[in-house]
Amino acid sequence: MSIDTAQQDLPEAFRMEDRLPDQLPSDPFPTFARWFHAAHEQKIQPNPNAMTVATIDPDGRPSARIVLCKYLVEDPGYIVFFTNRTSRKGAALDAHPRAAVVFHWDRFDKQVRIEGPVVESPESESNRYFATRTAGKRIGAWSSDQSKPIGSREALLQQVRDAQKRFGVDPDAQTEPDPETVPRPPHWGGYRVWAEKMELWVGNRSRIHDRALWTRSLETTIGPEGEDSFTPGPWSATRLQP
Numbered sequence: 001m002s003i004d005t006a007q008q009d010l011p012e013a014f015r016m017e018d019r020l021p022d023q024l025p026s027d028p029f030p031t032f033a034r035w036f037h038a039a040h041e042q043k044i045q046p047n048p049n050a051m052t053v054a055t056i057d058p059d060g061r062p063s064a065r066i067v068l069c070k071y072l073v074e075d076p077g078y079i080v081f082f083t084n085r086t087s088r089k090g091a092a093l094d095a096h097p098r099a100a101v102v103f104h105w106d107r108f109d110k111q112v113r114i115e116g117p118v119v120e121s122p123e124s125e126s127n128r129y130f131a132t133r134t135a136g137k138r139i140g141a142w143s144s145d146q147s148k149p150i151g152s153r154e155a156l157l158q159q160v161r162d163a164q165k166r167f168g169v170d171p172d173a174q175t176e177p178d179p180e181t182v183p184r185p186p187h188w189g190g191y192r193v194w195a196e197k198m199e200l201w202v203g204n205r206s207r208i209h210d211r212a213l214w215t216r217s218l219e220t221t222i223g224p225e226g227e228d229s230f231t232p233g234p235w236s237a238t239r240l241q242p
């Protein structure tokens with residue numbers, strides 16, 4: 001089967017700039033944040049905050065999966081996703097605490113690549129985000145030993161029922177149960193991917209795409225809540241051939 005790769009014309013509403021400015025901005029984050037927020041506001045896809053996160057397994061092999069970017073912190077420049085820290089990606093990040101991330105907004109013809117060290121979110125950040133989740137999603141965090149094998153879907157559903165029972169959540173209740181009754185599991189939390197490199201890629205209808213790479217140093221430090229953190233140096237920008 002062949003796939004027709006001809007690019008479809010975009011509706012006017014989705015058009016954005018089709019090149020980077022001649023004078024590259026000194027910091028790539030404001031441009032990235034503008035695209036990220038526009039993708040949400042214009043509802044260009046069901047999960048505009050979806051990103052591919054590539055890690056290195058303990059045996060040195062790469063693996064990648066999609067997760068949702070829940071926080072984008074322009075200054076000092078990191079993004080945050082949430083997951084089960086005992087998952088395959090958690091084991092990978094324990095062994096090699098670095099990641100490569102890719103966002104692709106097809107309708108905007110934009111790609112953003114971010115690479116850098118990864119640290120666990122401080123407790124307050126994981127708690128703050130967990131507090132926004134419905135009781136059903138909180139139960140999900142307790143009932144799935146993410147990335148581990150399980151004998152059947154029924155066995156998985158039994159784990160969900162067990163977690164509901166443990167926390168007194170009635171699955172047949174007409175109203176959404178109080179999420180406060182389901183605390184954050186100790187193995188569930190955030191990871192901050194600090195941007196040490198960021199590449200912005202802009203598709204251009206003339207097919208000469210535009211691409212630039214920003215790099216900076218990150219000096220290890222301890223954050224205000226005792227978490228692993230970094231003090232960034234200034235960005236340096238280079239245009240790349242597409």
Ligand SMILES: Cc1cc2nc3c(=O)[nH]c(=O)nc-3n(C[C@H](O)[C@H](O)[C@H](O)COP(=O)(O)O)c2cc1C
Pocket residue numbers: 047050063064065066067068069081082083084087088089090146147
């Ligand atoms: C659109 C989409 C969003 C997802 N968001 C998350 C997420 O935010 N956190 C998460 O742990 N898994 C998320 N997943 C599931 C992951 O892709 C993956 O299956 C899971 O995290 C296990 O990955 P691992 O075995 O490499 O650790 C998402 C999947 C899709 C398709």
